[in-house]
Amino acid sequence: MLDKPSAPPPAAPAAPPAPPQAPPQPGYGHPQQPGPYNTPGAPGPYGTPTAGPYGAPAAPGPYGAPTAPGPYGHPQQPQQPGPYAQQPQPGYGYPQQPPYPGAPGTAPGAPFPGQGGGAGRKKTALIVGAAVAALALIGGTVYAVTSGGDGDKKPVAGHGSTGPAASGDPSPSSSTSGGEDPENLNEGRAPGEAKVLWYKPAPDAPGGGADAPGMWIAGNTVVKAAYKQVFAYDADNGGSPWGPVDLPQKICSVTPQKSADDKVVVAYMSGPGDNAKCNRLQQLDLRTGKKGWSGQVADGGLFDSALNIELSVSGGTLMVGRSESGTAYAIDSGKKLYDKKRYGDSCFPTAFAGGSGRLVQVASCGAGTGTEHDEIQELDPATGKVKWTQPVKKGWQASRVYSMDPLVVYLTNESKKTWNISTFTKDGRFRSEVKVDEKFAPTCGWAILARDLQGCRGVAADADTLYLPTSTTASANEIVAISLADGKAKWRAKSPADEPMSPMRTEGGKLIAYVQPSYDAGGQVVSIPTTGASHTTTKLLQNPRGTAQIEDTFYDGVVDWSDGRFVISAGRLNGSDQAKEKLIMAFGN
Template sequence: MTQPPEPGRPPQGDGGAHDPTQVAFGKNPQPPTQPQQPPTQQPPAQSPAPPAAPAPAPAGPGTPPHAQPAAGYGYPQTPPMPNPYLQQPGGQPPQYGYPQPATLPASPPAGQRSEAERKALRAQVAIVVSAVAAIALIIGGGVWYSGSKGDDTGPVAGGGGDGKAGGGGAEKVPSDPSARLLFELEQPKVDKGLQVTVQGSWLTEDAYVKSGSSEITAYDPASGAEKWSIPLPGPVCFASRHVTGDGRTAIVHEPAIPTAETRSTGCSEVTALDLAAGKKLWTKNARTGDRPVRFDNVTVSGTTVAAGSGYGGAAWDLADGGSLWQPKPGDTCNDYGYGGGKALVALRKCTSAAAQMLIQTIDPKKGTVLSEYKMPEGVEYASVVSTDPLVIAADVGRSAGDGSGISDLFSIDAATGELRAKISAPGDTYAGDCDGVTRVEQCANMAVAGDRLYLPTEEHTTGGADAGRTNEVVAFDLATGKAGRKADAGDGWALAPLRADGPDVIAYKRGPYDKGGQVVSIDGTTMKQTVLLQMPNDDKARDVEIEFSPDHQEFLYSAGRLYMSQVYVRDTDQADEKLVVAYGTKG
């Protein structure tokens, strides 16, 4: 599979991935290598001495313990057990920290690689990506971001109407879908030898907001003129893909700027942001013993901010930062990740090697369990595709074989904890990507809308003498798990779902080498495609476009505008590399 949101609802929802301003998170196209190992986080004195284990990564350990059911809601004090997914070639454990970019074999641009080339490249970097992606990103490509109205419901209109794309989405068909360049943003300067994360992009009613190297900055959505900026003490490690109706969200960041000597200061700080007002609301952390917890992820559900890690999860009130729960001494189970949006879902694991992972829908204010589903044996890690309806992706028995983190998807009744349907999605057939070792809410190349899961196939060769490559998007019924209608990309084109638009799906459509891409709406009933944005077809524009992909970067489309942005920046001599490129329709 190839790769959140960062980032429909029941029966037209996907737990926050339903808003017109959401983006799919992606992975780092040039994964870093050989970072510096941080000091080991010590457990409190009252905990039993843990076995020797690698220290947690700066963006979170990425190696949470194995799971089993546990009474109550609490968190372990022992460091997480080594993650077999993160073992380096030759059986050596990974190292952690902010790394330098890896040197990868030369290959064509992302938009021109064949399926075999992409799979070969992914196979080379999948282990490294899993080990270090938590440091920085993602919507990716995959994770979606939202700028919604009300209780994370978004301004998605129900029912059809004149000019509407598809059968009931909010996005309108422009009179002229031809795209023009709106603006480009330069990458921030990074000290020599460093790579930092710039994860996070959102749309509000009057701004496009993007993470920089150590700040959050808002820009005019049409011109790119700076509107406001919030300084941070260190780089952003993770960003919630959800935004409340009044423009609030949360991030995890480092407490200081990395240097060549100190490549990471740890992803320990949780900050709530008011994107509408352009201000920081509060900054908090959690501690085990005398050290702050290094988080792997962060999400927002209602008025709750929740952050997970291999050392346990913590939650705060979004308005004032009041503590809702923290790691508890002596607890042998923890929440290593959360999914947010309309519901709050915890991925819970315990220290017992024989234990199974639990998917728990929890009360966002109290942390009490409302329902629980026990994942099958052979599931070590999982990802939240959607919380409402509840959809979980997992690599059962590590059978996916392509670094995607997906062999199967589980549709779960959040009210009862019962399995609705299991969808088989083998890695050599389908192209969704979750990379769910620690980045549990950043699946990409998929969308949930109208109680259906939309999943693209891997690219394959078309027939005929001049055979090209193409793929399809298949709709799966979440009640039965059965595949239904499909949308064909067309010869030389490839479809990648970005997000839901009511009952419809917004997708990016990569073109052949000699054509610009498109943003299309896929009708949730007929699977008919409607072009919303046609990218420019000149050589310069195509060269810029192929530098971005929903597999690897953040794509965010709304109201005739497409924003493509990086999730990592590093020291580079390539002056033409951009942080953000934005296009808009002419009509």
């Protein structure tokens, strides 16, 4: 049966219009993230730009008292930035921060990439000859929202744990070749176009949908979690080096990072019912598919539930974040390392972010009082010791972490409906804030029961520069390179096609970016020099036209680029009974 688009559930954001209507959103192929202000579909969502938190004296930033009018107006003596000194202001003539955009960028529940529902969204459909293969695999594009003690040195659970057990360690699959093309996806491929290396459908999911979080590449193995299973694919041909690994209940969280020795941890629900918690852990070796330790996350207190947890990895430490605390474990053994609990003036850890050997904690302090504020802390991943603390001014919330090293934090102000992007030095001092009058559109997940600090894609950074994609409604956008020294734009690179482009990573002095497919062309992987005078794009991979519509409709898609191969996978399954959903697809020359 053909996998046809499904109608969206009633409670979801509006479904994308059928082509050739224009897309309803600016951004990267998804409806804009509603965030906490209930403004789905709003393009900004507040119209004209307002003064940012570091702009005019009436709207001071979160890290210091304002000075008037600031270094960009009348000359002043240099002042020390940071949380304990007066914060210089851009002055009245400088472009101010754009309006607060809800949670930044776009939300899941729509295909990534694409502009709201398919490659034919603003032009005519693919011609018949190019669409035959695509129509066999097009997925539904629905939108949905899913709903111990300090002295304990024992592992969460041993290797022979009597805790929740799934099936045994996987053995190598007999389907090791994986190179067949039963759907003829490469039929009619034009010269210069990459080929579809392999394609895999998703497992059956319940009608309400299921998460398919995370995608990791370990050597020549691509690993993908979906519903109750973890799958492994040979990067060259899609064969199965191991697995799949079965889990007893639905997967609810994963570590976005892997450890240095290719270990990850997958969390799954405690049961099938509505009262089940996301509190079961299973360690997994990406190279072999073997299960390591497993265990259960305890609730931290009356209001500190493990109903929803966040996982992050830094070095050899796994941090499990609950709503008001966190517990760290050794990722290799499951041994408990330490707890992070209430401290100081009623401060509770509310979110964690890990990576690049760093571990960051965001705490909410003085809730319901006149001194309510957030604090950002860097922790020693091995011990939990606080390296530095950066208080955030009242009214501001640390919502996302765009980069761990250098540390770049996205903050929001609910009452002022404004946002701020701040960067910090290694020792936690305020370094700079973004001073670019632009609407940016990284792709960010829903953050309903937790802040999901590391839930954004489509943003990259190196030691001196932050790379952000601009928003667009139906045309080429730009990637803006922003100096971390002063927050100003260094250069801009325009998408080489009439479609949006977003950063994936930096490597070898180049920014690697993904250009979304159009009605008459597949997506592209391009590189952009990060230094020098020229910042034009160079095409690394041109995906085929014949599968552009498939590529354009992965539900909440996750993308990666490794060793000349481009991989795209679904971030969520919609549970359609009409046909098999898409799970993952790889392209290469």
